[in-house]
Amino acid sequence: MPKQTFFNLEPEKRQAIVEAALQEFAEHPFEQASLTKIVDSCGIAKGSMYQYFSDKLDLYLYIVDLAYEQKKAYVSRAFDSEGDIFAVLSEYYRLSYQFALDHPLLHQVANKFWDSRSPLLQTELEKGRLSRAKDFARVLAESMAEGKVNPGLDPEAVFFVYHAVGKELIDHFHQGCDDRFLQQVLDVLKFGLAARD
Amino acid sequence: MPKQTFFNLEPEKRQAIVEAALQEFAEHPFEQASLTKIVDSCGIAKGSMYQYFSDKLDLYLYIVDLAYEQKKAYVSRAFDSEGDIFAVLSEYYRLSYQFALDHPLLHQVANKFWDSRSPLLQTELEKGRLSRAKDFARVLAESMAEGKVNPGLDPEAVFFVYHAVGKELIDHFHQGCDDRFLQQVLDVLKFGLAARD
């Protein structure tokens, strides 16, 4: 968590720091991101950064959280949308893609975070995964109760699959992602590989 | 490609180098792996390494290739196994898991390679992805011809989904992976989320 000093800053200076950090963390994973470059690029002294944040990790987690919260706010309307679970999921990924287009830096930061392997980040990662799983589980449980979803499936396995595909989809956003392909991927998940009678 | 000098080495020395490198690259992605640690841990001089490999990347690609080839050899029998595509896929992931247990270092090296983002590695990554896609496409095409597979699906989207889920599964091998869960994940892919009549 940033120190109080950080929040005492004039907003524009705070913004400059956030933007410089976003830029760096969008480009490099935590370990390879350079604090030196961040302070250089936003024109503050190295020492000042340590008035605002206790260390590099503190800054990183603040930035990731910021990106993640913005994404959540952007994308969560999908869960309120009408229609069955398939409509919700389709909307969810469509919004995720839109977010990536609208806020490329935030998108990349959040995205890079998901494939961090540093032990320092494992607890944070697990926290994020759980929060996602909860939203998903709710929608899935509703649909299962309504009988629209294959009742033989294990909810955990379903979440696992959607999480995996979602990650990969989002990874591929940078190569563009026409709606048609997105729909086809969702169809694979919806109808399954086995032929239907 | 290693230099000739490397292949002139006594096999046990070569092996020591390979093992030290495997250890380091299993633990850290390319950029964070330390050549210095590798040479220290196998007891050769820094300069010697540059008699064998032109640079760090050269060594890395050699090691990754080695890991990848061993994995391919181990896992490819799945494609020769009898039964429909679902049996093949099940066997494929079972073998992948077995490989991870039998050769944890090779597994981790190959696995870390897949989520490299370094521009230096993009062409190599694409090569690997294509080679995997080809094997998969063959089996899929056969099954589609036989009518066992949902004909409405886009083969590219199918591969995309399986690639994503496979990556995530393999990522989670280190947490253990009972056969039951694996089967349930495959069922999600096989039967799809939508209820069947």
Next chain:
DNA sequence: CCCCTATGTGACCACCCAGTCATACCTACG
């Protein structure tokens, strides 16, 4: 005016890195 506190600063520290190179070593051949 001074003092006190909060904040800004950048030279500096200790460390780590990939890659180089002059030198030494080791054989094998003439």
Next chain:
DNA sequence: CGTAGGTATGACTGGGTGGTCACATAGGGG
């Protein structure tokens, strides 16, 4: 023996890193 070519070596270079600290600045209250 000498010499030539392949190989081993590790001190060294130049560059990067996160983090620190003694000092400078600023502003408010007495």
